[in-house]
Amino acid sequence: MSIADQTNNVVATAIPTSHGEVWLLPAKSDDDLKLKPVKQKATGVSAVLNSFRYAWGEAGVVRGTLPLLQLNQKLGFDCPGCAWPDSDAKRPTFDFCENGAKAVAHEADSRRLTAEFFRAHSVSELSTHTDFWLEQQGRLTQPMVLRENATHYEPISWSDAYALIAKELNSLESADRAAFYTSGKATNEAAFSYQLFARQFGTNNLPDCSNMCHESSGRALSKMIGIGKGTVKLDDFEKAELVFVVGQNPGTNHPRQLAALQQAKRNGAKIIAVNPLPEAGLMGFMNPQEALGMLGFATELTDLFLQVKINGDIPLFKGIMKQMLEWEEADPGSVIDWDFVNEHAAGLDDLCADLRSADWDTLVTRSGVTRESMRQAADWVRASERIILCWCLGVTQHTNGTQNVCEMLNLLLLRGAIGKPGAGPCCVRGHSNVQGDRTMGVWEQPKDALLDRLQAVFEFDPPRKHGFDSQRAAIALHQGELDVFVSLGGNYLMALPDTRYAAEGLARTRLNVRIGTKLNRADLVAGGQSLILPCLGRSEQDVRPASDGTPANKQFTSTENSMGVIQSSQGKLPAASAELRNEVAIVCEMAAATLGDRANNPWQDWANDYDLIRDGIAAVIDGCENYNEKVRQPGGFYLPNAARERQFNTSTGKANFTINPIPPQTIQPGQFAMTTVRSHDQFNTTIYGNHDRYRGILNARRVVMMNGEDMNERGLRSRDPVAVTSHHDGATRTLQDFQVVEYPIPRQCVAMYFPEANPLIPMNATDASSNCPSFKHTVVTIEKC
Known part of the structure; x- marks a missing residue:
């Protein structure tokens, strides 16, 4: 099915796969919508209480509290939530926000997902639950595999998992039939290793979450x-x-x-x-x-x-x-x-x-x-x-x-x-290290200067042809042009527009691999085979054997915030499972198994000693000279920023004014511009709860926020059930079982929650320059059910 084939298509909530029918949204909402007045101020004591209530509820009093004392501290770990910077000066003891506390508690969860859980639940049955329910089942504890035509995940050893990945990658007719997706939570060491692995393998197919946001x-x-x-x-x-x-x-x-x-x-x-x-x-x-x-x-x-x-x-x-x-x-x-x-x-x-x-x-x-x-x-x-x-x-x-x-x-x-x-x-920036990922070379359109440095330092010929970004990778998956899809964190499926189209593509691969801390819907929409590789969270200790045979030592990683500061991050909590490995080690061990003697850098040594990776970063990435020394400074260091000094490295050598036409009018009478928004109980695709406290919308996510006058014209009242249909290039997509809510939004405008509204958003409605999907402006009509 092409992108344009969806005329008059009521968006189905399930797709057939070789592992059974997989639901993209539960067939019927279990929302119990309650409305309260829209709040006029934020945070305060309620935010503090919610932070600790969530932390203690997920992780217990001790495991839920200790990480908060280390969060965003100079000798602690970087928040796995947003990328807002930390003070260069002395920082308060409690230097976190409500959603930062939820992000930490989410990974410090005391609940465990074991082999018994997967034996009890088929992927088809798991998919009938909400995304919130899936993540509430607890931390992943061991590698799991969904084999060909199987209905349940089963345990697999790390060595066998790496061997499966190596077999599938090395059997591809072209390296460009694999793609390596990156979430913005990946650390600098993981991101640098990941892009080097992909390029030594032979492809620039490095889609990442920044393709869909900034x-x-x-x-x-x-x-x-x-x-x-x-x-x-x-x-x-x-x-x-x-x-x-x-x-x-x-x-x-x-x-x-x-x-x-x-x-x-x-x-x-x-x-x-x-x-x-x-x-x-x-x-x-x-x-x-x-x-x-x-x-x-x-x-x-x-x-x-x-x-x-x-x-x-x-x-x-x-x-x-x-x-x-x-x-x-x-x-x-x-x-x-x-x-x-x-x-x-x-x-x-x-x-x-x-x-x-x-x-x-x-x-x-x-x-x-x-x-x-x-x-x-x-x-x-x-x-x-x-x-x-x-x-x-x-x-x-x-x-x-x-x-x-x-x-x-x-x-x-x-x-x-x-x-x-x-x-x-x-x-x-939204995610904690999305800016760092790009600095470290995660980009499907690398500049020649980066490739030349990689070539000189690591003695291989990196591919020069540009690869797929996130949206183009989704289209390539759907058209059968990708056989292996590896995801370094994140929830690629639910982050994309046109959820059904994206799911159909992922289901056509030979192998899907995802590195993560918790189960999500992307694990359930599998191709021929699927691997879940569980990793440590930011708040957890990472102890690896030293490369020189000396006793094991504690590793640390690093990240870059929205304002170009690179700083160290080292968790202190005991790992949720003895089988967990840092995402850095997982990437390096995948590379070692796949590349073997083709790589000149010692991948297994890198997996055991991240200082070696940082030496590689220092040799390749501008501004990262003496990286191991500078990143150990309390608070880290600033990357160079020429524009901050009024030096503009543009085609003219100056800052360039631009001409930007007013966008064409696409909203016709009876239609609305729909934007997606996040609720207060979520971060990106991760749902912490079903309350949007500040907007006064509780116990519900299948909601359409609409101007009161527009509602009156259509005979609608808050809580009425509605169907929402999007319109783009002659194609329509419809979602049902939503409720309309009166909200102070401009006329002919409506808002819906991400990712529940994503099935309405066309895959090919993107920015002409950046190819970023248009999550914030979709033409829709609304009908009472």
């Missing part, structure tokens, strides 16, 4: 400022005069960012929030590190809330800049930072022509923001020299995601708000 950011930043990362440091928030927070919900997804916003506000900065949904964390913040915050007193963060329509960012920022240009032309030198523009920027004339030609009525109508509000925002921009612009997936996951980011960066360049204290772009 790929648009990297393309825009590289094009405009010469580096695919933000430029701000954490202490820049203390110096900022104005902070934009765009397409982001930090109260749920990056709660520690709220403390930085609070500090900015207390130092006199104004904050502008841009989002289709009002989010509690941006309205008021009860800092749990302070007594008043624990007592319920909140700092009001947002000074101006610009409630854009879904995908209204370009017309909004174009309107703000058009107003700035009108003031500049009326009073030359009053708005544009001409010293910066003349010395460091290119393309301003074209941008000004584009802004002059923009129609005010169109900008207002398409953004959903009044001209008066745009004028207010422009006035604050004009009055500020130190501006930080933060954004996340609400900006990037559109068919014009790269252009969204570019248009926002134009505003910073007009004011010279980059490369100086208190100013710059702040690309807020």
